[in-house]
Amino acid sequence: MKPTAFEYHRPDTLERALSLLAQFGDDGRPIAGGQSLVPMMNLRLARPLHLVDINGLALCDIDQQDNVVRIGALVRHETHLRDPLIARHFPALVEGVRAIGHPTIRRNGTLGGSLAHCDPTAELPLLCMLHDGAIVVASSNGERRIAATDFFEGAYMTALEAGEMIVAAELPVPGGAHAGAFEEMAERKGDFAIAAAGVVLGHENGRITGAKVACSGAAQAPMRARPVEQALNGADLASPGAAAVIAGFLETMDPPGDHAASAPYRRALIGELIDRAMTKACRRALEAS
Numbered sequence: 001m002k003p004t005a006f007e008y009h010r011p012d013t014l015e016r017a018l019s020l021l022a023q024f025g026d027d028g029r030p031i032a033g034g035q036s037l038v039p040m041m042n043l044r045l046a047r048p049l050h051l052v053d054i055n056g057l058a059l060c061d062i063d064q065q066d067n068v069v070r071i072g073a074l075v076r077h078e079t080h081l082r083d084p085l086i087a088r089h090f091p092a093l094v095e096g097v098r099a100i101g102h103p104t105i106r107r108n109g110t111l112g113g114s115l116a117h118c119d120p121t122a123e124l125p126l127l128c129m130l131h132d133g134a135i136v137v138a139s140s141n142g143e144r145r146i147a148a149t150d151f152f153e154g155a156y157m158t159a160l161e162a163g164e165m166i167v168a169a170e171l172p173v174p175g176g177a178h179a180g181a182f183e184e185m186a187e188r189k190g191d192f193a194i195a196a197a198g199v200v201l202g203h204e205n206g207r208i209t210g211a212k213v214a215c216s217g218a219a220q221a222p223m224r225a226r227p228v229e230q231a232l233n234g235a236d237l238a239s240p241g242a243a244a245v246i247a248g249f250l251e252t253m254d255p256p257g258d259h260a261a262s263a264p265y266r267r268a269l270i271g272e273l274i275d276r277a278m279t280k281a282c283r284r285a286l287e288a289s
């Protein structure tokens with residue numbers, strides 16, 4: 001199928017892009033990598049009257065200001081894989097981005113596009129939430145920051161309002177020694193995950209000093225596994241032993257069942273992925289100590 005008719009706009013400044021988005025309201029859509037929007041338009045699941053191509057905007061940088069790494073909305077997925085700041089501070093993010101789609105998708109798809117599209121098992125929403133990230137959104141009225149835990153509201157639903165666009169994500173730099181890991185399961189390599197889990201551990205003298213755990217597949221948006229995080233605080237890296245808490249956390253879930261996985265399978269899979277990511281992060285922490 002072909003998309004419905006639309007007008008194409010290519011602003012070269014953020015101000016102009018925001019003014020166009022304000023003017024078009026719900027009839028306008030930013031387009032970045034086009035890896036999700038173009039298929040949706042071809043299937044007529046999206047019918048924007050105005051496409052605002054944001055690829056000419058200066059939103060491609062990754063830089064650190066004080067203790068925050070700011071990643072521009074137009075940073076392509078594959079750019080995360082070779083950036084030294086991301087490699088140093090967010091190893092779980094590198095591992096997660098490597099699992100996104102295929103080389104062409106990673107070459108074209110952007111951070112902002114993935115966060116705005118908000119597929120329930122997309123890697124970048126989970127990874128932003130895992131790292132206590134904030135999404136920076138702009139409109140003709142100014143800028144606001146939304147915690148990742150508040151931004152992803154459901155499948156393909158975010159806190160973005162008409163006339164707003166994502167300009168960056170900000171991730172706080174973890175202090176002290178830390179290790180991370182990401183695990184996911186998909187039907188075939190390159191497919192969207194059935195479920196995924198990420199873990200970041202701060203550590204000192206063989207003990208976990210702070211844990212972050214996030215997973216997807218359990219609900220329409222990624223979530224933090226707070227009870228598991230609490231159980232890991234102070235645990236021995238050599239035997240973190242959170243099995244009972246993970247099992248209790250899984251009991252609170254009501255994951256969807258579909259052609260790829262039944263609800264009970266998905267619940268068990270999330271537990272397994274959290275365990276694998278936790279074990280891998282602990283091993284990495286011990287190797288680095």
Ligand SMILES: Cc1cc2nc3c(=O)[nH]c(=O)nc-3n(C[C@H](O)[C@H](O)[C@H](O)COP(=O)(O)OP(=O)(O)OC[C@H]3O[C@@H](n4cnc5c(N)ncnc54)[C@H](O)[C@@H]3O)c2cc1C
Nearest residue numbers: 032033034035036037101109110112113114116122123166
């Ligand atoms: C075959 C295939 C496999 C894939 N596999 C995976 C996978 O395994 N994991 C995964 O996470 N993704 C996967 N994707 C999706 C891919 O990651 C997309 O690149 C991503 O979801 C959207 O990024 P984009 O830049 O292409 O956005 P676009 O397609 O340009 O836009 C997507 C949506 O975001 C909006 N948008 C874009 N940029 C902004 C912005 N800055 N501010 C506000 N709204 C914005 C658009 O209006 C649109 O609604 C796959 C895609 C394909 C085609």
